[in-house]
Amino acid sequence: MTAELRYRTARTDETTIIVGRGLAAEGSLPAPFERAVFVVDERVASLWAESLGRLASALAHQSWMMRLEAGETAKTPEGAARLIAELSAIGIAKDDWLVGVGGGTITDLTSFVAQIFLRGTKCALVPTTLLAQIDAAIGGKSGLNLDGGKNRIGSFYHPAWVFCDTLFLDTLPERQLRSGVAEALKVFAVSDGDSFNGIARDTRVLTESVRRDDLVDSAVRAKAILLEQDPYESCPRRLLNFGHTFAHSFEEESRFTLTHGEAVLLSMLCETRIGLLLGVCAEEVFEDLYYAVDLYLSAEARRFRASTDQICKALRHTRSLRAGRDDMITLSAIGRGTLVSLVPPDVAVAAWDEVSALFHRDES
Numbered sequence: 001m002t003a004e005l006r007y008r009t010a011r012t013d014e015t016t017i018i019v020g021r022g023l024a025a026e027g028s029l030p031a032p033f034e035r036a037v038f039v040v041d042e043r044v045a046s047l048w049a050e051s052l053g054r055l056a057s058a059l060a061h062q063s064w065m066m067r068l069e070a071g072e073t074a075k076t077p078e079g080a081a082r083l084i085a086e087l088s089a090i091g092i093a094k095d096d097w098l099v100g101v102g103g104g105t106i107t108d109l110t111s112f113v114a115q116i117f118l119r120g121t122k123c124a125l126v127p128t129t130l131l132a133q134i135d136a137a138i139g140g141k142s143g144l145n146l147d148g149g150k151n152r153i154g155s156f157y158h159p160a161w162v163f164c165d166t167l168f169l170d171t172l173p174e175r176q177l178r179s180g181v182a183e184a185l186k187v188f189a190v191s192d193g194d195s196f197n198g199i200a201r202d203t204r205v206l207t208e209s210v211r212r213d214d215l216v217d218s219a220v221r222a223k224a225i226l227l228e229q230d231p232y233e234s235c236p237r238r239l240l241n242f243g244h245t246f247a248h249s250f251e252e253e254s255r256f257t258l259t260h261g262e263a264v265l266l267s268m269l270c271e272t273r274i275g276l277l278l279g280v281c282a283e284e285v286f287e288d289l290y291y292a293v294d295l296y297l298s299a300e301a302r303r304f305r306a307s308t309d310q311i312c313k314a315l316r317h318t319r320s321l322r323a324g325r326d327d328m329i330t331l332s333a334i335g336r337g338t339l340v341s342l343v344p345p346d347v348a349v350a351a352w353d354e355v356s357a358l359f360h361r362d363e364s
C-alpha cells in the first residue's frame with residue numbers, strides 16, 4: 001500500500017526594510033531585541049565605533065560584538081565555521097538575534113549562518129555599503145564561496161529586519177560607491193527606465209549625500225516590488241540576474257581584484273551586446289547602457305580582460321545551474337529586462353570581444 005502525504009510549507013516570512021539617515025539617533029528602530037550578536041565588519045567597527053554602540057543599545061537589551069575582516073575570504077565555509085564556533089561559545093539560543101553589520105560579504109555570511117545555526121536563529125541586517133543597501137542585504141539570498149568559486153553555497157533566508165542607514169555611506173571610498181551604483185543601474189535597467197536615465201546622466205550620487213539617500217530609497221523600492229511578487233526567484237525576480245551571467249566568472253578570473261559591482265557593469269554590457277547580436281534590442285539600447293557604464297566604471301575595471309575560455313565557462317556554468325538551459329537576462333529596452341535562452345557560445349564570445357574593443361578604443 002502506498003500513501004501520498006502532503007504538508008504545506010508556508011514560507012510567509014515578512015521582511016521590514018527601514019531606510020533613513022542616522023536611524024539609531026532618530027529613534028526609528030523597533031522595540032529592542034532581548035539578546036543579539038552583532039557580526040561587524042572590522043573596518044566599520046573602527047570607523048563608526050560610537051554609532052555602533054548607539055545602534056547596539058537601541059536594538060538589543062544585551063549584545064555582543066564580533067569583529068570580522070570583510071571581503072570574499074570572509075564568506076567561506078571556514079569563515080562560517082569560525083563564526084559558529086564563537087556563537088556556540090557565547091551560548092546563543094534560537095530566539096537570539098544575529099545582526100550582520102557591513103558590506104555584502106558580511107551580510108551574505110551572517111544570513112547564511114543565521115539560517116543554519118541551531119537550524120535557524122533570528123536575523124537582521126545593517127548594510128553599510130551602497131551595494132549592500134541596494135542589493136546584497138535586500139532579498140534574503142545568502143552566499144558562501146567555495147574553492148575560489150563565487151556563491152557556490154547559499155540559500156534563501158529572509159531577514160526579519162533590514163536597516164539601511166545611509167549615514168554609513170559617508171565613509172565609503174569612491175570605488176565602492178561606484179560599485180554600488182552598478183547594482184542600482186541593474187535594477188533600474190530591467191524595471192524602471194526613468195530612474196535609470198536619472199543616474200545615467202548625473203553622477204552627483206557619488207558626491208552628494210542627499211542624492212545618494214534618494215538613490216537608496218528608490219532602488220530598494222524598485223527591488224522590493226519584484227521581491228513582493230517573487231520572494232524565492234521563480235520568475236519575475238530572475239530579472240535581477242541581469243548582469244550576473246558573467247559577473248561571478250569575471251570576479252574569479254580577476255582573483256577578486258574586481259569589485260562585485262564592477263563585474264556586474266561589465267557583465268551587463270556583455271549580456272546586452274548578446275541581446276543586440278540576437279536581435280532582441282536595438283543599437284541605441286546598448287549605447288545608452290554603455291554611456292552609463294562608462295560614467296561609473298573605475299579605472300581598475302577598464303583594464304580587466306576575460307579570455308574566450310572564461311566566457312564559455314560562464315555560459316556552461318549557467319547551463320549547469322538550470323538543467324541545461326542557459327537562460328540569461330538581457331534588455332529589450334532601457335527599463336525592460338527580458339529572458340533569452342540557448343545563447344550560442346560564439347555569439348557570447350563575439351559580444352565580449354566587441355565590448356572589450358570599446359575599452360581598448362577608449363584607452364588608445
Ligand SMILES: NC(=O)c1ccc[n+]([C@@H]2O[C@H](COP(=O)([O-])OP(=O)(O)OC[C@H]3O[C@@H](n4cnc5c(N)ncnc54)[C@H](O)[C@@H]3O)[C@@H](O)[C@H]2O)c1
Pocket residue numbers: 041043044047070071072075102103104105106108128129130131132135136137138139140141142143151168169170171172173176179259260261
Ligand atoms: N546576497 C545577495 O543577494 C547579493 C547581491 C549582490 C552582491 N552580493 C555579494 O556582496 C558582496 C559584495 O559586497 P560589497 O561590495 O559590499 O563588499 P564588501 O563587504 O567586501 O565591502 C567592500 C569594502 O567596503 C568596506 N566598508 C564597508 N562599509 C564601509 C563603510 N561604511 N565605510 C567604509 N568602508 C566600508 C569593507 O570593509 C570592504 O573593504 C559580494 O560577495 C557579492 O557576491 C550578494
